[in-house]
Amino acid sequence: MPEVPESRAVAKKRTRLSLVWIVPIVAALAGVWVAVTRILSEGPKMTIAIHSAEGLEAGKTKVRYNGVDVGGVTAIRLTDDHEGVIVTVQMEPKTEDFLVEGTKFWVVRPRISGATVSGLGTLISGAYIGMEIGRSKEKRRDFVALSAPPVVTGDTPGRFFVLQTPNLGSLDYGTPLFFRRLQVGEVVSYELDKAGKAMTVRVFVQAPYDQYVTPNTRFWHASGIDFSLSATGVSVQTQSLLSILVGGIAFETPATGPTLSPAEPEAVFTLFDKRSDAYKPAARDPQTYRLVFRQSVRGLAPGAPVEFQGIPIGEVEEISPQFDPATAEFTVPVTIGVDPRIGVKFVDENPGEKPTDRHRLVEVLTSRGLRAQLRSGSLLTGALYVALDFFPDAPPVTIDWSQQPVEMPTVPGNLEGLEASVARILKKLDKVPIQGIGDGLNKAIAELDLTLVSARGTLNSADKVVQPDSALSEQLGSTLQELSRAARGLRGLADYLEQHPESLVRGKTGEAK
Structure with missing residues (x-):
């Protein structure tokens, strides 16, 4: 018989996973899933460069758009040159479209500027970062905050214009703009030109009043009361009570001249000190x-x-x-x-x-x-x-x-x-003998005093004569009685002659007698 090989049983080692490791593995997988989910659901991050972080706190300060929280400040640090602050902001999900070229950020704090009072709510809630979304499609992650909140938002109908003036005067952010004493706009920004010789003021005119701004329009300072003394007299002008308190700018288009179409946005005009200067004709090669x-x-x-x-x-x-x-x-x-x-x-x-x-x-x-x-x-x-x-x-x-x-x-x-x-008149007056005239007047006044004394004595004597118990008064009474009797006799004679006029010729007859 052939030999049959002997078979041997080989025992295999079976790898067993201990139940002890199941919990950590599940926890690790859950952590990875949560982390991935958080990363995928997290909004974008960005940085904002601002001048000062006063009122801002990491983990507390919010970024708001139209009153809705769309992000929060996660970190605040100084810039490398120590002249500013970099604020890191974590945005909410689905806000990638907000962070584009042209988006503006600013810090909202209590502020009083010109006729504008804003940010009073931050006295209780604290400062926050406001934003205005740009219209560009180009993405951006680093921004520079505005030095002040914008006076006009991008969706307000109207147009912006640029004014050039040697000095700023009383103008500030929010200073009102007047047309025929009606407030139609305001100052949105200003800056000193590179040469340091003039100011560039940017203003916004609301629709539909922006159509009244033409290339021939004149702008001038309407700050307070314009009081001027000149060769033509006294001139006092003002726009309104608001302009007296906070100042302002007025504009007007001359009634004479060609009718022009509205000026283009960002058109440049000269800002004059007063209305008379704005309407002064430009000299041609003086x-x-x-x-x-x-x-x-x-x-x-x-x-x-x-x-x-x-x-x-x-x-x-x-x-x-x-x-x-x-x-x-x-x-x-x-x-x-x-x-x-x-x-x-x-x-x-x-x-x-x-x-x-x-x-x-x-x-x-x-x-x-x-x-x-x-x-x-x-x-x-x-x-x-x-x-x-x-x-x-x-x-x-x-x-x-x-x-x-x-x-x-x-x-x-x-x-x-x-x-x-x-x-010449004064020279002639100097020749007048004023001293002699004065001496003569003194003598005349002294003589007049004597005359007045004499007249007063005469009046006293006359007063004594006309007293009721004086002899003259009694004599006058007797005389008046005699005159009265004589008058009665004459009246009787006149009556007789009227009845017997012939008696003037014949005399009294026996009957008459």
Whole structure:
């Protein structure tokens, strides 16, 4: 028989998982699932750079949009240069579309600015971060907070415009904007230009009032009460009680001129100090002239108007005294800038004429008596202005065009003539013998006193005479009685003669007797 191989049983070791490890494994898997779920359900993170973290707290301060919490501050740290603060914010889920280019953030605290009071609720709840969602599709995770809450949100209908001014005045965030004394907008921001010579003010005009802003619109400061004293008198203007308290800006479009379409958004305008400056016509290549006065110019100041027959055509630019060696006297040269409107028509109607034709025009006018004169613009303020007018009796002069600026002839002012007249009157009054007149008046008054004493004595004597118990009164009574009896007798005689007129011829008859 063949041999059968012997079989051997091999025992296999079975790996057994102890029940002890089931709980930790399940816990680990649950933890991983929770972590993954949290990460997947967590909103985006972002950073906001702000100037100061005053009022902000990590784990407490919220980010709000339209009053709804959409995130919270998780960390606050200083910037590398220690000049600002970086705030880390954990946003809520499904807020990825909020963090785009153009989204704005700001810290909401109690704030009083101009006519605007905001953030009073934070006195109880604490500061929070407000936001406005941008309209871009480009994602962004780092932002720079605004220095102040925006006055106007992006969904408010209207347009923004830019104003340029040498100084800010009383303007601030939220300062009102007026059109015909109606508040139609406000200041939203301002900044100093790079050269440091002017301020750029950004304003918002609400719809539908933004359509009244055209390229020809004028803007000016309407802060408080505009009180001015000038050669034309006293001027007081204001927009409203609100502008008196917090200031403001007013704008208006001149009624004259072409009708223009509304200005484009972000159009740039000049912000003038007052309404009169805004409506002042722009000078076109002003011509400079020199006026020499040999009288006091007290009351004349740079900026004073220059008028030609009552029409403003320029203003005074400079006033400075000068010593004239030829006459050994001081004179007062006054430099004026004149808008050449008085010669525009002459030049325009003579095409091809040379610039000397303007000179010829001035020579023609001066030959007819055109002179410069100082005149009083207001007796209340004492302000003076320069008047260009015709004086036919003025002596002829020759203008030296080689001088720069050209010297225009002048005549003494009317105030100087008035002062001379007053001086002559005072000189005549000085010759009056006031001392002698005073002595004579004293003597006359003394004699008048004596006369009054004598008259008083006469009146006393007369009063004694007319007393009821005086002898004169008794004699007068007797005399009056005799006169009464005589009057009765005469009346009886008259009655008899009326009845017997013949008795005048015959005498009394026996019957009559």
